[in-house]
Amino acid sequence: MSKLITKIILTVLMIPISNSLGALLGYLFSTNTIYFRPQNNSTWIIMLGKYIFVVAYWVLLWRTSIRWTARRVRLTMVIFTAILLIGALGFWVFRAFPIQAVRFAAYTLDQMIPITWLLATTLIWRETDVERIDRLSQSGTDVISCPTCGYSMNGLETARCPECGAQFTIDALVKAQHRHEQEELSQA
Numbered sequence: 001m002s003k004l005i006t007k008i009i010l011t012v013l014m015i016p017i018s019n020s021l022g023a024l025l026g027y028l029f030s031t032n033t034i035y036f037r038p039q040n041n042s043t044w045i046i047m048l049g050k051y052i053f054v055v056a057y058w059v060l061l062w063r064t065s066i067r068w069t070a071r072r073v074r075l076t077m078v079i080f081t082a083i084l085l086i087g088a089l090g091f092w093v094f095r096a097f098p099i100q101a102v103r104f105a106a107y108t109l110d111q112m113i114p115i116t117w118l119l120a121t122t123l124i125w126r127e128t129d130v131e132r133i134d135r136l137s138q139s140g141t142d143v144i145s146c147p148t149c150g151y152s153m154n155g156l157e158t159a160r161c162p163e164c165g166a167q168f169t170i171d172a173l174v175k176a177q178h179r180h181e182q183e184e185l186s187q188a
């Protein structure tokens with residue numbers, strides 16, 4: 001199993017694990033088995049515990065695959081702060097209005113917060129096209145090499161290999177670079 005496959009499986013398992021953790025925290029900190037009880041002070045521990053777990057799990061899982069520019073760090077902190085504030089606000093409303101509709105809304109919000117974190121950070125952490133080209137050129141492998149002889153064709157302005165003389169169309173040259181796609185996948 002490659003590292004990337006492991007990461008993807010761990011990603012898929014994150015929400016079920018965090019829900020199990022929520023249930024476990026509920027068991028440990030509640031005096032009864034009802035998860036969302038407005039009169040129960042432990043509810044915020046369960047919610048906060050789950051959010052912190054999801055944030056830490058997600059950052060630890062992908063930290064080495066992210067290019068931590070100042071902008072990404074800043075946006076990540078903004079999203080982290082925002083979900084905590086929204087969670088705190090939701091919890092306050094939930095405590096202040098202990099009716100069924102609010103309870104259901106709070107439950108939905110509690111489910112939405114980790115998903116929002118995942119969606120927002122996925123978009124923030126996604127590499128730009130320029131970063132991708134930069135990463136591939138620094139990875140030690142040629143971005144484009146001759147499909148016939150393997151000679152590096154970086155920097156050429158025509159699709160003719162200077163080493164073996166083979167002539168390609170640009171699209172044929174790109175399609176022939178499959179092994180780089182594989183190398184790229186294993187680095188992701």
Ligand SMILES: [Zn+2]
Nearest residue numbers: 146149161164
């Ligand atoms: Zn060649």
